[in-house]
Amino acid sequence: RPMADEGPPLPPTSSPTNNPTTSHPNGTLQQFPQIIIIGVRKGGTRALIEMLSLHSAVAAAQNEVHFFDWESHFEKGLPWYLSQMPYAFPDQLTVEKTPAYFTSSKVPKRIHQMNPDIKLLLILRDPTERVLSDYTQVFYNRLQKHKRYQPIESVLVKDGEINLGYKALNRSLYYVHMQNWLKYFPLKNIHVVDWGRVDQGPLPRDEKGGEVLKTGIADKRFKFLLQ
Numbered sequence: 001r002p003m004a005d006e007g008p009p010l011p012p013t014s015s016p017t018n019n020p021t022t023s024h025p026n027g028t029l030q031q032f033p034q035i036i037i038i039g040v041r042k043g044g045t046r047a048l049i050e051m052l053s054l055h056s057a058v059a060a061a062q063n064e065v066h067f068f069d070w071e072s073h074f075e076k077g078l079p080w081y082l083s084q085m086p087y088a089f090p091d092q093l094t095v096e097k098t099p100a101y102f103t104s105s106k107v108p109k110r111i112h113q114m115n116p117d118i119k120l121l122l123i124l125r126d127p128t129e130r131v132l133s134d135y136t137q138v139f140y141n142r143l144q145k146h147k148r149y150q151p152i153e154s155v156l157v158k159d160g161e162i163n164l165g166y167k168a169l170n171r172s173l174y175y176v177h178m179q180n181w182l183k184y185f186p187l188k189n190i191h192v193v194d195w196g197r198v199d200q201g202p203l204p205r206d207e208k209g210g211e212v213l214k215t216g217i218a219d220k221r222f223k224f225l226l227q
């Protein structure tokens with residue numbers, strides 16, 4: 001595994017292991033995620049986590065937690081992160097998704113400090129389509145709030161060059177962001193999902209007609225989660 005350099009310590013916390021601390025009378029407890037969907041924004045991450053949560057072995061966090069990328073959350077420490085996790089049975093896998101993690105340069109090191117063996121799911125989409133989807137979301141948000149917006153042509157190009165400073169475009173530079181992750185995690189811990197395949201229609205079915213993801217994580221795209 002590539003060695004991570006020493007960095008500032010994590011904020012005050014309990015032991016950064018997978019030891020659950022909060023239990024519920026029905027036998028469920030909150031545990032740190034064994035799987036994080038790290039991106040990409042507009043890559044179909046909501047569909048992916050919803051699909052995974054259909055499986056009885058998976059407990060998914062409802063909201064994007066933004067623990068590793070937002071300082072105001074990170075400063076609260078791992079106990080706060082744990083408190084954001086869903087109640088799960090001990091044999092369930094906990095998963096959270098925060099697509100902004102993929103493009104935030106400080107995140108890989110922080111996740112590695114918490115758990116160097118964690119499994120990361122990254123759903124990628126055609127980078128050009130992703131930029132358009134990203135722009136469209138921001139466009140409609142601004143429109144609803146009666147804020148000014150810029151036409152896409154004016155943000156994509158600056159001084160006759162592709163504008164790499166435009167955030168939505170920068171997020172599609174997968175190669176650049178991937179370099180940060182590979183400093184801390186081996187490729188075998190980063191499972192890349194192809195957006196085109198998630199979007200290919202109904203989920204595969206087993207011989208009894210049940211959705212494969214409901215009857216077992218038999219779909220080879222997700223087998224790695226159980227290894």
Ligand SMILES: Nc1ncnc2c1ncn2[C@@H]1O[C@H](COP(=O)(O)OS(=O)(=O)O)[C@@H](OP(=O)(O)O)[C@H]1O
Binds near residue numbers: 041047134195
């Ligand atoms: N089942 C399925 N498979 C693949 N893609 C799907 C699926 N369902 C939704 N979508 C499309 O995913 C886009 C939203 O992506 P995210 O959920 O990652 O968005 S976000 O970053 O959390 O805002 C968004 O893309 P655009 O419509 O192009 O904006 C959704 O339409």
